[in-house]
Amino acid sequence: MRVGRTGLARSAVPAAFDTGAAAYDRLVGANPGYHAHLRLSARRMRIPDSGRGLRLLDVGCGTGASTAALLVAAPHAEIVGIDASPEMLAQARAKSWPASVHFVRTPVENLAAAGVSGPFDGIFAAYLIRNLADPDQQLRILRALLRPGATFAAHEYSVRDSVVATAVWHAVCWSIIIPAGSLLTGNSALHRHLWRSVTSFDGAARFRQRLAEAGFTGVHSETMTGWQRGVVHTFLATNPGREDE
Known part of the structure; x- marks a missing residue:
């Protein structure tokens, strides 16, 4: 797989995750803090009443780490996890889940065709948006799946606004992530894609603007602790729309 300046061709990303x-x-x-930071982003959604009576969508759920984070934040909610990679989804399905959690194999671009429909009371997207071919269109589609007043949260890398964060990201990728990924999988393409896709992705300010342009309100972001301060952020936004939009 060819990894260009912005990473893999977005159509090739699911196959790379399969590998x-x-x-x-x-x-x-x-990765120190990986799971704790996902749980922090899920808590920042402020899902009411532990999710009782609510439906949540985990977009790009991968092996289920983000789904588990949502389950901690909202143990009584119905959670739908979707992913385009069959092998990642197989890893998720192999884990133990309550009956309120289920998974659907589909790219985010084909949710309706896969039978995934709203309204949802919250949408969580971890490490997803920079891997989409048309993030603006998909953000508008995801907003339309939310109930009015419901929260969208993107847990995402964003380093372009900070020279320090960018330098940390380069160092961590080339000293740890790419060598370890190559050793364990025998292929460095996915991890070189990770490096490139993050360095070419929006800065935090631009991504907040992108969310506002997609029709969200109350857009703001908070970063993480430890080495991921300024590297990984929770981007939070609200759907102000009507039920009949």
Whole structure:
């Protein structure tokens, strides 16, 4: 797979995740704070009443780490996890989940065709938006799936606004992520894509603007702790629309 200046061709990303699926949980488990930061982003959604009576969508759920984070924040909600990579989704489905959690194999671009329809009371998208071919269109589609007043949260890398964060990202990728990924999977394409896709993605200010342009209101972001301060952020936004939009 050819990794260009912005990473892999977006149509090739699911296949790259298929290749890395078996080792994915081991790799992210070695990242200090990975799971805690996902839980922090899910908590920042402020899902009411532990999710009782609510439906949540986990877009790009991968092996289920983000789904688990949502489940901690909203243990009584119905959670639908979707992903385009069959191998990543197989890893997720192999884990133990309550009956309120289920998974659907589909790219985010084909949600309706896969039978995934709103309204949802919250949408969580972890490490997804920079991997989409048309993020603006998909953000508008995701907003339309939300109930009025419901929250969209993107847990995402964004380093372009900070020289320090960019330098940290380069260092971590080339000293840890790419070598470890290559060793465990025998292929560096996915992890070189990760490096490139992050460095070419929106800065935090531009992504907040992108969310506002997609029709969200109350757009703001908060960063993480530890080495991921300024590197990973929770972007939060509200759907102000009507039920009949």
